[in-house]
Amino acid sequence: MRIDWWTLGLQTVNVLVLIWLLQHFLFKPVKAVIEARRVAAGRVLEEAEADRARAQAEAATLEARRRDFAAEGEKILAEARAAATAERDALLAEARQEAARLEAEARATLGREREAMRQALEAQAGELAVTIARRLLALLPPAQVTAALLEALVQETTRLPPEARRDLAAAPEPVVVATATPLSPAEQEAWRARLRQAVGGGADFAFRHEPALIAGGELQGPHTLVRRSWRADLDRLAHALTLAPQAGDVHQLA
Amino acid sequence: MESPLATHVAFHLGPVPITTPVLTSWAIMLLLAGGGWLLTRRLVLRPGNTQAALELVVDTLERQIRDTMRTEPTPYLPLVGTLFLYIFVANWSSLVPGVEPPTGAIETDAALALIVFAAAIAFGIRVRGLGGYLRSFARPSIIMVPLNLLENITRTFSLVVRLFGNVMSGIFVIGIVLSLVGLLVPVPLMALELLTGAVQAYIFTVLAMVFIGGGIEDEAPHVAQEESNS
Numbered sequence: 364m365r366i367d368w369w370t371l372g373l374q375t376v377n378v379l380v381l382i383w384l385l386q387h388f389l390f391k392p393v394k395a396v397i398e399a400r401r402v403a404a405g406r407v408l409e410e411a412e413a414d415r416a417r418a419q420a421e422a423a424t425l426e427a428r429r430r431d432f433a434a435e436g437e438k439i440l441a442e443a444r445a446a447a448t449a450e451r452d453a454l455l456a457e458a459r460q461e462a463a464r465l466e467a468e469a470r471a472t473l474g475r476e477r478e479a480m481r482q483a484l485e486a487q488a489g490e491l492a493v494t495i496a497r498r499l500l501a502l503l504p505p506a507q508v509t510a511a512l513l514e515a516l517v518q519e520t521t522r523l524p525p526e527a528r529r530d531l532a533a534a535p536e537p538v539v540v541a542t543a544t545p546l547s548p549a550e551q552e553a554w555r556a557r558l559r560q561a562v563g564g565g566a567d568f569a570f571r572h573e574p575a576l577i578a579g580g581e582l583q584g585p586h587t588l589v590r591r592s593w594r595a596d597l598d599r600l601a602h603a604l605t606l607a608p609q610a611g612d613v614h615q616l617a
Numbered sequence: 618m619e620s621p622l623a624t625h626v627a628f629h630l631g632p633v634p635i636t637t638p639v640l641t642s643w644a645i646m647l648l649l650a651g652g653g654w655l656l657t658r659r660l661v662l663r664p665g666n667t668q669a670a671l672e673l674v675v676d677t678l679e680r681q682i683r684d685t686m687r688t689e690p691t692p693y694l695p696l697v698g699t700l701f702l703y704i705f706v707a708n709w710s711s712l713v714p715g716v717e718p719p720t721g722a723i724e725t726d727a728a729l730a731l732i733v734f735a736a737a738i739a740f741g742i743r744v745r746g747l748g749g750y751l752r753s754f755a756r757p758s759i760i761m762v763p764l765n766l767l768e769n770i771t772r773t774f775s776l777v778v779r780l781f782g783n784v785m786s787g788i789f790v791i792g793i794v795l796s797l798v799g800l801l802v803p804v805p806l807m808a809l810e811l812l813t814g815a816v817q818a819y820i821f822t823v824l825a826m827v828f829i830g831g832g833i834e835d836e837a838p839h840v841a842q843e844e845s846n847s
Contacts, residue, residue: 367624367724370636374719374728377642381649381703386695389653393675394691396660396668403662 708814741832
């Protein structure tokens with residue numbers, strides 16, 4: 364057996380060259396693509412991890428925002444409730460004020476109507492009183508009543524102020540004496556003397572019959588009027604009944 | 618009569634005789650390098666079946682290196698991977714009619730063993746330094762230096778003889794049976810020879826890894842520890 368050294372050398376070189384060739388054309392490219400896949404897989408995993416972390420952060424943000432929305436909703440609801448309560452209170456207060464105003468107006472209207480009714484009733488009562496008085500007086504003898512009232516008229520004239528009596532005495536026209544019943548000339552002369560004495564001076568008097576006086580008479584001077592008749596008394600009574608009765612009127616009636 | 622162990626010279630390139638094992642090796646080199654170039658032209662991140670098979674081969678080689686040498690396989694992949702692929706294809710080249718496997722020539726096996734011998738020294742010096750590598754011959758004691766030196770030589774020879782004997786014997790057996798019986802009967806023997814060729818490629822590669830790993834064994838546990846930690 365013989366060793367061919369040329370073949371040994373060439374085969375050594377061949378294997379060394381093949382080592383280089385396979386390293387260059389086979390092992391290195393395959394290892395490179397495996398490494399690239401490993402890097403890509405690692406990158407994909409890192410990206411997935413980053414995406415997962417980002418998704419978790421996003422979910423946390425959304426959860427926080429949801430909680431904020433819920434809190435804000437509660438706040439808005441509370442504000443709306445407060446506003447509704449305030450508005451309800453304001454409306455209630457306004458309604459109470461309006462009710463109070465309407466009640467006051469109703470009370471005022473009722474008072475006015477009650478006053479008007481009272482006045483109407485009082486007027487009717489006055490009219491009724493006058494009617495009753497007139498019917499009662501009609502039962503009395505008018506001449507005697509007239510004589511008594513004329514006496515009272517004379518007494519009233521006597522109590523007039525001096526200026527009024529002088530005015531009556533100096534009247535250019537005769538002072539009219541209206542009587543409820545017609546006076547005979549003798550009676551007229553007698554009463555003229557009494558009145559002239561009460562007035563003083565040379566006063567002149569003219570008598571006139573006025574049935575509307577019912578009873579009594581009136582002294583009608585140019586500036587002085589002295590009334591002492593039932594008509595006048597009933598008028599004062601009716602006036603006192605129609606208006607608020609005054610102490611003076613009551614005194615006069617008495 | 619020409620010895621059956623003699624290599625046939627195909628032609629001369631000047632003073633250099635080009636033998637058939639050299640020609641077959643060139644063909645195998647062309648096949649492996651060209652095939653590798655064709656298969657790795659369009660590698661993509663989403664591999665097809667062919668690329669997946671290619672990656673499986675490379676990954677299996679790396680895993681084998683890592684398991685056997687207990688170290689990072691990248692620096693040793695070109696040598697170990699080329700040894701396995703070349704011996705495997707060379708052994709199986711007998712399937713082509715008229716072609717004798719180059720590993721049936723002792724020069725080819727000797728070249729492979731020399732490369733492994735040189736690689737064990739080179740990697741040992743690179744990993745442990747010249748002093749560290751030389752000191753490895755004195756382990757476990759100084760009296761072991763002659764034996765360790767002798768072991769480095771004898772194990773290289775054992776590589777040569779093992780591969781050469783197996784392949785050459787297969788060729789001889791098939792040749793003898795063919796001359797005696799004729800067609801079809803040698804087929805089981807040829808199938809057995811294919812199995813033997815694959816096993817011998819694996820054994821040669823594993824032994825090469827063991828020899829190279831023995832030269833760097835002081836560093837191997839450290840690297841293995843780092844890998845286990847990672």
